[in-house]
Structures are given as C-alpha cells and as structure tokens.
Amino acid sequence: MAEQMVIIGNHEVQVLLHYKDLIPRLEVALGKFSKRDSAEIIQPVRSTVPLQRYNGFLGLMPAYLVHEDILCTKMVCFYKRDSGSTLPSTQSTVLLFDPEHGNVKAVMDGEVITAKRTAAVSAISAKLLMPARAEVFTILGAGQQALSHYIVFTETFSFKEVRVWSRRRESSERFAQAAHGPVRVCGSAEEAVNGADVIVTVTGASEPVLFGQWVKPGAHVAAVGACRPDWRELDDVLMREAEVYVDSREGAGAEAGDVILSGVQVYAELGEVLNGTRSAHREKTTVFKSLGTVSYFRHQ
Ligand SMILES: NC(=O)C1=CN([C@@H]2O[C@H](COP(=O)(O)OP(=O)(O)OC[C@H]3O[C@@H](n4cnc5c(N)ncnc54)[C@H](O)[C@@H]3O)[C@@H](O)[C@H]2O)C=CC1
Ligand SMILES: O=C([O-])C1=[NH+]CCC1
Numbered sequence: 438m439a440e441q442m443v444i445i446g447n448h449e450v451q452v453l454l455h456y457k458d459l460i461p462r463l464e465v466a467l468g469k470f471s472k473r474d475s476a477e478i479i480q481p482v483r484s485t486v487p488l489q490r491y492n493g494f495l496g497l498m499p500a501y502l503v504h505e506d507i508l509c510t511k512m513v514c515f516y517k518r519d520s521g522s523t524l525p526s527t528q529s530t531v532l533l534f535d536p537e538h539g540n541v542k543a544v545m546d547g548e549v550i551t552a553k554r555t556a557a558v559s560a561i562s563a564k565l566l567m568p569a570r571a572e573v574f575t576i577l578g579a580g581q582q583a584l585s586h587y588i589v590f591t592e593t594f595s596f597k598e599v600r601v602w603s604r605r606r607e608s609s610e611r612f613a614q615a616a617h618g619p620v621r622v623c624g625s626a627e628e629a630v631n632g633a634d635v636i637v638t639v640t641g642a643s644e645p646v647l648f649g650q651w652v653k654p655g656a657h658v659a660a661v662g663a664c665r666p667d668w669r670e671l672d673d674v675l676m677r678e679a680e681v682y683v684d685s686r687e688g689a690g691a692e693a694g695d696v697i698l699s700g701v702q703v704y705a706e707l708g709e710v711l712n713g714t715r716s717a718h719r720e721k722t723t724v725f726k727s728l729g730t731v732s733y734f735r736h737q
Contacts, residue, residue, distance in 0.1 A: 447549055450545060459553060467707050467730075468711040479500065509532060511531045511550075513527060533545065556585035568720070574594070576602075577603070577626055577638045577670075579611070583601065583639045586661075602625065636652070637659045637661065638661060639662055642670050649671075649674030649676075659727060667694050671724065678722055680721045681723075681726060682724065696726055
C-alpha cells in the first residue's frame with residue numbers, strides 16, 4: 438500500500454536543512470550530474486512555461502537519482518518585478534515521488550530549499566575559485582538570495598569586509614539590519630565592487646548591473662540572477678575577460694543570457710572541477726554562472 442503523503446512546510450524545512458549537510462551533498466550531486474551517466478542521474482534541462490501576462494515563468498525541474506532511488510521535481514515560478522513591487526519574485530514547491538508506484542510521498546515548500554541550495558552552490562564555486570586571500574565580499578541585490586548568500590558565505594569564509602548594493606537604498610539598509618554582522622551599504626554598484634575579491638550578483642535585473650571595468654583582476658563572481666536567455670547581470674567585457682564556469686552546460690546554453698549573448702565558451706561545470714576532469718584557476722578572474730539544477734538527497 439502507498440505511504441501516506443506528508444506536507445513539509447517552510448518552517449520545518451528551515452529547521453531540517455543545514456549548510457553543513459547541504460554543501461558536501463551538493464558537491465557529490467554536482468559531480469554525479471557532470472558525469473552524464475544516465476545510470477546514476479537523469480536530470481533534463483529545465484522546461485519553462487512563459488506567464489506573459491504576469492511577466493514570469495513556470496520552470497519544471499525533474500530529476501531521478503538512480504542509485505538512491507530518489508524521484509523528485511521542483512516547480513518554480515519566477516517573475517520580473519517592478520521596483521517597489523511587494524509580490525515575491527520566486528515561489529517554488531518540491532514533490533518527492535515513490536518511483537515504483539508513482540504516488541507523491543511528500544510535498545515540500547521550496548522557498549528555503551531554493552534559498553539555501555542556491556547559496557550553497559555559490560559557496561562551493563567560491564571554495565573552488567576565489568582568490569587565496571579573499572578579504573572583501575560584495576553582494577549586489579538585497580532580497581532573499583542576498584540574505585542566504587550572506588549567511589553561508591560568512592559562515593564558510595572569513596572576510597574583512599562585507600558590502601551590499603541594491604537599486605533601492607532602503608532595501609540595502611533593511612538587509613544590513615537583518616545580517617548578523619557589519620555590512621557596508623554602498624551608494625552605487627561600482628563603489629560596492631571596487632577592490633572586491635568575491636562578488637555575488639543576486640538581482641532581478643535583465644540588463645547588466647556588473648561591468649568588467651570595475652572588477653579587480655583575479656576576483657570571483659557568482660552570478661545567480663538573469664536566468665533567461667535574454668536577461669543579463671554581467672556585461673560582455675566581464676564575460677570575455679573571465680574564465681566561465683556553470684552548473685550545467687546544456688542549461689547555460691539554453692537559459693543563461695550572460696553566456697549566450699556574450700558568445701563566450703564555457704570552460705567547465707563545477708561538477709567537472711569536483712570530479713578532477715577540469716582544473717580550477719583561482720588566479721584568474723572567474724565567473725560562476727548559476728541557473729539552478731535540482732540536487733536531491735535523503736535527509737539522515
Ligand atoms: N540561479 C539560481 O539557482 C536561482 C536564481 N534566482 C534568481 O536570483 C535573483 C534573486 O532572487 P531573490 O533574491 O529571490 O529575489 P528578490 O526579489 O528577493 O531580490 C531581488 C533583488 O534584486 C534587486 N533588483 C531587482 N531588479 C533589479 C535591477 N533591474 N537592477 C538592480 N537590482 C535589481 C531588488 O531590488 C532586490 O534587492 C532573481 O533573478 C531570481 O530569479 C533565484 C533562485 C535560484
Ligand atoms: O533554480 C531555481 O529555483 C531558479 N532558477 C531561476 C529562478 C529560480
């Protein structure tokens with residue numbers, strides 16, 4: 438008989454999901470994904486349904502981890518919101534199936550999963566690619582991803598200075614108050630990134646907010662927003678100067694405006710670096726273009 442379906446709400450996910458478990462499990466999942474071995478993991482490129490009337494998209498992200506026998510899908514709606522909008526820009530739900538019977542075993546709120554998973558993968562990119570003595574950490578954008586990135590980056594690394602910039606100063610100030618540590622609120626993106634060693638872009642922008650001429654040579658950029666083929670967060674100068682890493686080559690070719698429109702070649706997937714089939718070059722300026730693959734694991 439099929440098990441009873443459980444519903445796992447936001448608070449419960451928050452209590453259960455910890456970066457200390459998430460980071461190593463995501464490293465394993467990214468490595469498996471990059472092997473492209475369908476005996477291990479089946480994870481097609483996200484399909485998207487445009488919601489033109491609402492300036493948004495529904496993304497469907499299924500995955501089957503064969504050995505672990507985990508069958509899941511995330512469904513995520515994401516929107517381009519006007520400045521001042523109070524509506525959420527991302528909402529998601531994760532379904533866990535019984536792979537043998539096909540019934541849904543669990544419905545999980547995806548808000549915290551998305552916030553923590555995305556930030557944890559960016560932290561993995563920084564572990565692999567940021568300069569050896571990284572002192573200044575900058576966040577462009579001051580929403581939900583900004584906060585999860587702040588938490589995992591300051592827990593994982595020791596920076597001397599953390600800076601934030603957002604298009605509305607009051608959002609940056611709210612962010613700085615919510616952060617558990619000193620944050621310098623900057624008046625412009627250029628001021629925020631000047632001399633920064635690690636930069637995270639977590640904005641809802643569809644035009645570049647980060648320009649290569651501002652970026653210190655050797656810095657690492659984790660670019661998390663701009664997940665549509667015609668959206669940008671980074672300009673061509675930065676994309677062409679940097680060595681470019683992605684979570685999924687196929688995903689980047691289909692969805693990453695920063696990669697597609699700049700015409701650059703992707704150097705490696707993070708999973709290829711983790712598997713040792715590509716070297717990481719932390720001495721170079723590096724960009725990790727994140728789109729969000731699903732990476733599932735069984736909670737112990
Ligand atoms: N790569 C991935 O796996 C994921 C990517 N995302 C993307 O990350 C981005 C941030 O997500 P959230 O923090 O949840 O959104 P949010 O709405 O909570 O925060 C977005 C921030 O970007 C700023 N912003 C919006 N438009 C801007 C513009 N044109 N120029 C400069 N700043 C602008 C907002 O003022 C706000 O500070 C979104 O683009 C979202 O689609 C979200 C989840 C996963
Ligand atoms: O993986 C994810 O949840 C998303 N990627 C782009 C917007 C939301």
